[in-house]
Amino acid sequence: MEAAIATRNLTRVFGGKRRRLQRKREPSEKRVVALDSVNLEIPHGELFGLLGPNGAGKTTLIKILATLLLPTSGEAYVAGYDVAKDPFPIRKRINMVTGGETSGYGLLTTRENVWMFSQFYGMPSRQVKKVIDLLAEEFDLQERMDAKVRTLSTGERQKMNMIRGFVTDPEIIFLDEPTLGLDVTAARSIRGFIKKWIQEQKGRTVLLTTHDMMEADELCDRIAIIDRGRILACDSPEGLKRLIKKDVTLKIETDRLKDTSVFRSIPGVRNFAVSENPKGRSMTTTFILEDDAPIADIMSEVLRQGSRVHSLKKTEPTLEEVFISLVGRGLD
Amino acid sequence: MRVNLLLNLRALVGRAYPRIIGAQREPSWIFFETLLPLLTIAAYVYIYEYLGVPQFVGFVVLGGTMVAFWMNILWSMAAQFYWEKQIGNLQLYMMAPMSRMALLGGMAVGGAVMTSTRAVATLVLGVLIFRITLVVLDPLLLLAIFLTTLAALYGLGMIFASVYLLYGREAWHASNLLQEPVFLVSGFYFPLKTFVTRLGAGGLWVAAGASIIPMTLGLDAMRQLLFPELLAYGLLRPDIELLILLILAPVFIYLARISLAYLERLGKEQGRLTLRHQ
Numbered sequence: 001m002e003a004a005i006a007t008r009n010l011t012r013v014f015g016g017k018r019r020r021l022q023r024k025r026e027p028s029e030k031r032v033v034a035l036d037s038v039n040l041e042i043p044h045g046e047l048f049g050l051l052g053p054n055g056a057g058k059t060t061l062i063k064i065l066a067t068l069l070l071p072t073s074g075e076a077y078v079a080g081y082d083v084a085k086d087p088f089p090i091r092k093r094i095n096m097v098t099g100g101e102t103s104g105y106g107l108l109t110t111r112e113n114v115w116m117f118s119q120f121y122g123m124p125s126r127q128v129k130k131v132i133d134l135l136a137e138e139f140d141l142q143e144r145m146d147a148k149v150r151t152l153s154t155g156e157r158q159k160m161n162m163i164r165g166f167v168t169d170p171e172i173i174f175l176d177e178p179t180l181g182l183d184v185t186a187a188r189s190i191r192g193f194i195k196k197w198i199q200e201q202k203g204r205t206v207l208l209t210t211h212d213m214m215e216a217d218e219l220c221d222r223i224a225i226i227d228r229g230r231i232l233a234c235d236s237p238e239g240l241k242r243l244i245k246k247d248v249t250l251k252i253e254t255d256r257l258k259d260t261s262v263f264r265s266i267p268g269v270r271n272f273a274v275s276e277n278p279k280g281r282s283m284t285t286t287f288i289l290e291d292d293a294p295i296a297d298i299m300s301e302v303l304r305q306g307s308r309v310h311s312l313k314k315t316e317p318t319l320e321e322v323f324i325s326l327v328g329r330g331l332d
Numbered sequence: 333m334r335v336n337l338l339l340n341l342r343a344l345v346g347r348a349y350p351r352i353i354g355a356q357r358e359p360s361w362i363f364f365e366t367l368l369p370l371l372t373i374a375a376y377v378y379i380y381e382y383l384g385v386p387q388f389v390g391f392v393v394l395g396g397t398m399v400a401f402w403m404n405i406l407w408s409m410a411a412q413f414y415w416e417k418q419i420g421n422l423q424l425y426m427m428a429p430m431s432r433m434a435l436l437g438g439m440a441v442g443g444a445v446m447t448s449t450r451a452v453a454t455l456v457l458g459v460l461i462f463r464i465t466l467v468v469l470d471p472l473l474l475l476a477i478f479l480t481t482l483a484a485l486y487g488l489g490m491i492f493a494s495v496y497l498l499y500g501r502e503a504w505h506a507s508n509l510l511q512e513p514v515f516l517v518s519g520f521y522f523p524l525k526t527f528v529t530r531l532g533a534g535g536l537w538v539a540a541g542a543s544i545i546p547m548t549l550g551l552d553a554m555r556q557l558l559f560p561e562l563l564a565y566g567l568l569r570p571d572i573e574l575l576i577l578l579i580l581a582p583v584f585i586y587l588a589r590i591s592l593a594y595l596e597r598l599g600k601e602q603g604r605l606t607l608r609h610q
Contacts, residue, residue, distance in 0.1 A: 014603055063423075063603075063606065066423075066427045067426075067427055067600075068423055068426055068427055068600065068605050068606060069600055069603050069605070069606075070600045070601050088429055091427055091428060091429035092429040094427065095427075096423075096424070096427060098420070101420050102419050102420050103419060103420040103421045103424055104419075104421070105350045105354055107350065107354040107355065107357050107358060108349075108350055108353075108354045112349070112350075112353075112354075115346070116346045116347070116349055116350065117346075117424060117428075118346075119342040119343055119345060119346025119347075119349075120342075120343045120346055120347075120424075120425065120428035120429070120430045120435075121339070121428060121429060121430075122335070122338055122339030122340075122342050122343065122429070122430070123342070124342075148357075
């Protein structure tokens with residue numbers, strides 16, 4: 001049985017040459033390699049996560065798989081069909097929900113909007129009504145189903161988008177940062193639904209892109225870490241953590257440091273990422289170390305720069321540390 | 333085959349729905365799309381009355397009423413994909429399994445029905461306020477011309493929609509550019525034959541060129557059928573104009589299909605079906 005999603009050397013380049021029908025005085029766009037020889041194989045029934053910073057290529061990959069964008073080279077297959085040559089059979093089997101999506105029409109009610117999009121998949125109205133009611137209950141949105149879309153809050157709107165995406169009962173669904181910008185309760189409700197859906201609907205496949213390490217860790221069977229268009233690692237969350245199991249993860253909170261680049265020259269430092277703390281003048285630096293030996297050198301450097309150490313702790317590897325180890329920076 | 337037909341019929345109804353139902357929920361249309369056009373109509377009516385040719389008042393009311401359809405073509409058909417792209421609908425339309433013609437068809441049917449309600453309201457008010465007498469001698473031919481004009485007009489709108497697919501704010505400028513010049517060459521506020529009587533052979537060419545816009549011939553034919561005393565001001569016989577419109581309608585719809593398929597492909601190659609952040 002073929003994979004739900006498969007890509008072979010999938011590459012997508014934007015810009016770099018003059019477009020057809022582009023005006024002459026308009027300058028050519030800068031060449032950007034959004035995807036660089038991506039190879040993935042996602043079997044049916046898997047909840048697969050794509051983890052990467054902004055501009056890593058996650059959305060480009062989803063657009064290609066959703067038949068909205070053509071690859072520059074390489075191949076991509078969804079449900080066994082080639083996205084470039086055979087998009088229509090794919091479209092019957094997929095759906096997509098994007099974080100912060102503002103689709104639909106404000107003058108229609110939530111129910112009417114979902115119904116409208118279901119019609120583009122040819123669903124009989126009577127069947128749609130039943131499914132909408134079930135999904136509205138799942139997302140606790142029953143009372144807002146007859147409200148006009150323009151009156152919905154951000155969280156309610158995203159729940160409507162989720163209902164829209166799942167109402168067609170897709171074989172494969174693309175969720176592009178579906179909890180982006182939501183409050184904790186709304187995000188939890190959406191995560192809970194995704195988890196339940198993949199468990200109950202055997203053989204259905206989810207491709208989830210996210211910024212949220214915890215979300216990826218909690219939901220995904222496997223995760224690919226992507227940066228600058230390249231897949232850097234692909235494994236289960238546990239498998240990814242094992243990649244750096246023997247490494248030491250050290251988090252130090254200090255006053256702001258004048259120069260962090262010097263840490264690169266300390267022997268035994270594999271990688272590190274700096275995040276500014278939102279309040280106050282402190283910063284947290286997360287180090288991935290080969291062993292304990294470099295800790296003394298790191299401390300000496302911090303003190304040499306006249307900075308105070310607020311806290312220091314060694315931690316078990318999380319996906320965040322795996323990400324820092326592979327990418328060399330955090331997601332923020 | 334049957335499954336696909338059902339899918340596309342449902343898609344067409346689904347896309348028409350927000351235009352037919354949703355748009356009625358905003359009562360501001362009564363002011364903006366019925367009462368405001370009456371002001372323009374009134375201006376022309378008073379000019380004709382001042383010049384001592386009140387017989388053309390009916391022409392103006394009918395032309396001013398039909399303006400609603402042209403505005404709908406420019407702003408709710410041609411520029412529509414631009415708005416859809418901005419709000420994130422376009423990507424959802426383009427990844428759905430329906431035929432693109434069902435999408436365009438839904439936009440056209442919805443637009444035609446929605447605009448008809450506005451046009452009827454303007455026409456009724458215009459007839460009552462300016463005391464117009466309409467004489468319907470051949471209602472079947474009149475209905476056939478009206479419906480064929482709409483079919484051809486929305487066929488042209490479908491071509492515009494597909495051509496505008498890849499454009500951003502340029503779509504806005506293009507629609508502006510097509511507004512007033514078409515009011516002039518299609519003779520919305522005066523008899524089309526004026527071009528021929530005033531400009532001779534050159535005027536005939538202007539009228540012939542303007543006939544590519546279905547509203548030109550449709551309006552000319554409807555005026556002849558509703559104001560038989562002014563038959564002499566018609567450009568061609570209404571049945572001939574109907575025949576031309578019957579040719580234009582399928583040609584435009586076919587061209588829209590080819591154009592949309594080509595531009596969708598181009599959009600997918602260039603990554604222009606969605607906004608960067610979508």
